[in-house]
Amino acid sequence: xxxxxxxxxxxxxxxxxxxxxxxxxxxxxxxxxxxxxxxxxxxxxxxxxxxxxxxxxxxxxxxxxxxxxxxxxxxxxxxxxxxxx
Numbered sequence: 001x002x003x004x005x006x007x008x009x010x011x012x013x014x015x016x017x018x019x020x021x022x023x024x025x026x027x028x029x030x031x032x033x034x035x036x037x038x039x040x041x042x043x044x045x046x047x048x049x050x051x052x053x054x055x056x057x058x059x060x061x062x063x064x065x066x067x068x069x070x071x072x073x074x075x076x077x078x079x080x081x082x083x084x085x
Contacts, residue, residue, distance in 0.1 A: 006036070008066075008073035016040065016063055016074065023062035026085070036075030041082075048084040055082035 008015075013031045020029040020042055027044035040059065047055040059080060060067075066074045 005071060006073040007071040012066070012073040013038070015066060019066060020059060020062045024058055028085075033078070036073070037078050038074060038076070039079040040077055041080075043083050043085045045085050047082050050084075052082065056080055058082075 006012075013033070016031045016038060017029045020031075020040070021027050024042065024044050025046045027042055027046065030041045032039050042055075042059055044055075046058065050058075059082060060077075063074065063077075066072060
C-alpha cells in the first residue's frame with residue numbers, strides 16, 4: 001500500500017474505530033488498513049430498517065473529520081460494510 005502524507009499524530013485505525021463507536025449508538029467497528037486506505041465493517045442495531053446508503057452515510061458522517069483537508073489521515077475507504085445486529 002502506498003504512503004499517504006498526513007499531519008495526524010496517533011493510530012488512525014483506533015481513531016476511526018473510536019469515532020464510529022462513539023457516534024453510532026451501540027456499534028462495533030472493525031477497521032483495517034494503512035497508508036490512507038481503510039476497510040471498515042460496522043454492526044449496530046441503529047442500522048435496522050435503514051437502507052445500505054443510509055447506514056453508510058451514518059458511518060461517513062462519524063469519520064468526516066478524519067477525511068477532511070489535504071493532510072487528512074484517511075484518503076479513502078476502500079470497502080465499507082454495515083449491518084444491523
